[in-house]
Each structure stands twice: as structure tokens, then as C-alpha cells.
Amino acid sequence: MPSADMDHSDDLETQDGRRARRDRNKIAVVDAYLELIREGNPRPSVADVAERSGVSHRSVFRYFADKDELARTSIERQEAAVIPMVAIEVDPDRALADRIDLLVQRRLALYDAIAPVARLTRSLAPLQPILQDELTRSRLFLRVQVKRLFAPELSAMSKTRAASTLAVLDVLCSFEVAELLRADQDLSIDRAADALRDAVTAILS
Incomplete structure (x- = not known):
């Protein structure tokens, strides 16, 4: 005759199975949403996602x-996936040209990886404080x-000039500039990299 402990164990296994299935289905929904966005559907319908x-x-x-x-959940999943692409571990004492090249390569690679979802984030952010934050x-x-990457060059400038230089560098290396170069002006990744590399070099040299 089954014991109470066995019945309790069966109940826990059933609950665990349901929870695991729910988690799998939730991830499947998020992944489907992201796939549709990457394929060019900026606002997938619930019917699209379900199918x-x-x-x-x-x-x-x-x-x-x-x-x-x-x-929001889909954007968070995308962000978690690209964290390794965001990090730049490099010695600030390394040659300036090497640091510029590494930054440009990473930012353009990041753009190509996140562009569809980043556009969605920016379109929703004004209406959703969580996304805006x-x-x-x-x-x-x-x-x-x-x-940090250009600390040696910035520290050699006056405080005012360093602040304005950092502001310009930040803009040059932003998603928005990459979007203009790659999507609006239709530059290849190599041409976009050359343009950014030349601009950053001119500012810091």
C-alpha cells in the first residue's frame, strides 16, 4: 500500500515536471519573439509568436x-546573451591604434548582433520606465x-577638453551612429569600421 511519503514524493515530481514544462514553454515563447524580430517583424503579434x-x-x-x-523579458534575454561581446579587457597602456581598433570592432560586432532588438528597446523605452532605466x-x-579605454589620452587633457572629447567619443561609438553608418548609409562593416577608426584616431591623436 502506498505510503503518505510516496504520495508526497509523487506530488513533488508532478509539480517539478509542470514547472519545468512551463519554463521550457516560456523560453520557447521568448525565443520565438526574438527570432521574429531578427527576421524583420518589429512588432510580432501574439498569434505570430504562438505559431x-x-x-x-x-x-x-x-x-x-x-x-x-x-x-521586456525578450530584451533581457538578448542582453544576457551578448554580455561577452560587450566586455573589453585590454591594458590602457597598449598602443592607441590597437585600442581604437578593438573598440571599433567590438562595437560594430555588437551592433550587428543586437540591432533589431535594440531598435525595439528604443521604441518602447519612452513608454516603459523599466526599459528606459x-x-x-x-x-x-x-x-x-x-x-577607461582611453584614460591615458584623456588624462593628458584639461578637464573641460577631456569631458567634451569623451562626449564625442561616446557618441561616435554608440548604437545610433552604427545604425546610421550600417543601415541608413548602407556601409559594409569594413567601411564603417574604417570611418569610425579614422574619426576616433583624429580626435585622440
Whole structure:
């Protein structure tokens, strides 16, 4: 005769199985949302996401309160995936040309990896404080990264000039400038890299 302990164990296994299935389905919905965005659909409908993920339309709203929450969760998943691309570990004493080249390569590679989702983030941020805060934090991180990377050159300038130089470098290496070069002006990644490299070099030399 089954014991109470066995029944309890079965209940826990059932709950764990349901939780695991729910987690898998939730990830499938998020991944489907991201895939559709990368394929050129900037605002996937719930029907589109349900069809791509294999999850029912009704289930999508069991996992997410609304489309805004789905978008936020998807953006967070994308950000976690590209963290290794954002980090730049390099000695500030390394040759200036090497540091410039590394920064330009990383920022353009990051642009190519995140462009569709980054556009979504920027379109939703004014209406969603959580996304706006995350965008602000991300921009601050990237600005500090530039400041550290070119600390030797900036420290040799007056305080006023260093501040204005950092501001210009931050803009030059931003997503928005990469978007103009790659999407608006249709430059290849090599031509965009040459343009950015020349501009940053001119400012710091």
C-alpha cells in the first residue's frame, strides 16, 4: 500500500515536471519573439509568436501579463546573451591604434548582433520606465568603458577638453551612429569600421 511519503514524493515530481514544462514553454515563447524580430517583424503579434513557438495563444498570456512584459523579458534575454561581446579587457597602456581598433570592432560586432532588438528597446523605452532605466544604465556602462579605454589620452587633457572629447567619443561609438553608418548609409562593416577608426584616431591623436 502506498505510503503518505510516496504520495508526497509523487506530488513533488508532478509539480517539478509542470514547472519545468512551463519554463521550457516560456523560453520557447521568448525565443520565438526574438527570432521574429531578427527576421524583420518589429512588432510580432501574439498569434505570430504562438505559431512560431508551438504554444497556444492562450498560454502566451499565462506566461506573460501582456505584450509589454513579453517584450521586456525578450530584451533581457538578448542582453544576457551578448554580455561577452560587450566586455573589453585590454591594458590602457597598449598602443592607441590597437585600442581604437578593438573598440571599433567590438562595437560594430555588437551592433550587428543586437540591432533589431535594440531598435525595439528604443521604441518602447519612452513608454516603459523599466526599459528606459535599463537603456540609461547600458549607455552609462559603454561611456565608462570608453573613458577607461582611453584614460591615458584623456588624462593628458584639461578637464573641460577631456569631458567634451569623451562626449564625442561616446557618441561616435554608440548604437545610433552604427545604425546610421550600417543601415541608413548602407556601409559594409569594413567601411564603417574604417570611418569610425579614422574619426576616433583624429580626435585622440
